[in-house]
Amino acid sequence: MDKLAVYIHWPYCARICPYCDFNVYKRREDNLLLPAILADLAHWRELSGPREVSSIHFGGGTPSLMTPAQVGAVIQTVSALWGTSGIEIALEANPHEINAEDWRGYRAAGLNRLSLGVQSFHDAALRFLGRNHDGDTARAALDLAIGIFPSVSADLIFGWAGQTETNLSHDLSILIAAGAPHISTYQLTIEDGTAFAKAETRGQTRTVSSDLSADLYDQVRRTLMTSGFDHYEVSNFAKPKHRSRHNLAYWQGLDYVGVGPGAHGRITLNNTRHATVAHLTPGAYTRAVKTTGTGIASRERLTPSDAATEYLLMGLRIDEGISLTRYTELAEGPLNAAELEPLINDGLLLKQGERLSATAQGRLVLNAVTERLLLT
């Protein structure tokens, strides 16, 4: 059986950013959430049986609002349930929550990777994005993280209205000079229901044009690749040995535990993949764990077609691509050969033995490529 990744969702944030549609809530006192997460983990262990765990990832929301003792309690529980030897343990932190003592406490509790939500080093951009940190704080947080954790990742958002190639170059050069070994770059997207979506309906543009956005993405790629980063996933760049093992589990189609409000999970039971979703609000989640022993709100068996489609969509995002044998097993039939050959001939896909991957050019138009592949 493949290894299992563990995702913990901590949904609270000090401030809700105007572009974010994750399952987040304004920070408040909540003494019930941690015990519920620990109990939910025990339920997941019953579901999964004995498996080896490959990673624990604290995502959010803002898990850097958790105390080192809370983070330590989760790690110890996962360790007691499945074992945690030699695994990646990562947490998403906001620069605003920078606290050297807490971060050293996380490290002492077993955390070995910090993912920092830098977004930009420009004060004006950070104000525009509604962030509660400035460029100097982001730099100080990055230096501190690099001094404490064996691996550090920084998130950057590009494509905000007013951005130029010059200020993107400035953001990238600070990250490179600081020595961040992993960088995630997200194109600003306007999500339904967010404050930015409402502003756009009032005619206030929040993003650059799609042409400029494509140029900025190309600039990110060129700059980071010439600085020794592998472009191993559409939005992710890593120096050797610093790829996110946890996120790779998603892209490789492996199983993952999802605990905490609104968390998603995938688990293979009797050779069939199942998708789980936890109760959305912290209140509903903690009540469900208390009354039923689990926070899972729904558990659905994925059809062969859904499981195979998900594997393809996730797997073509990474440089290693997918195994055609596994695709055929999941789909209970081979990939659409009539579409496959022309996409290979057009230089958008690459077939090496039984592996299929998207070329650099193919990854630029990945949605169109996967749509064609999935035509029936």
Ligand SMILES: C[S@@+](CC[C@H](N)C(=O)[O-])C[C@H]1O[C@@H](n2cnc3c(N)ncnc32)[C@H](O)[C@@H]1O
């Ligand atoms: C959900 S956040 C969690 C980490 C942390 N709370 C933070 O904001 O830095 C993960 C990443 O998604 C990015 N993100 C969220 N919504 C986005 C959007 N609409 N467009 C681009 N990036 C987005 C965030 O900026 C962040 O880097």
Ligand code: SF4
């Ligand atoms: S982007 Fe991060 S800090 Fe902002 S609301 Fe979303 S999860 Fe919270």
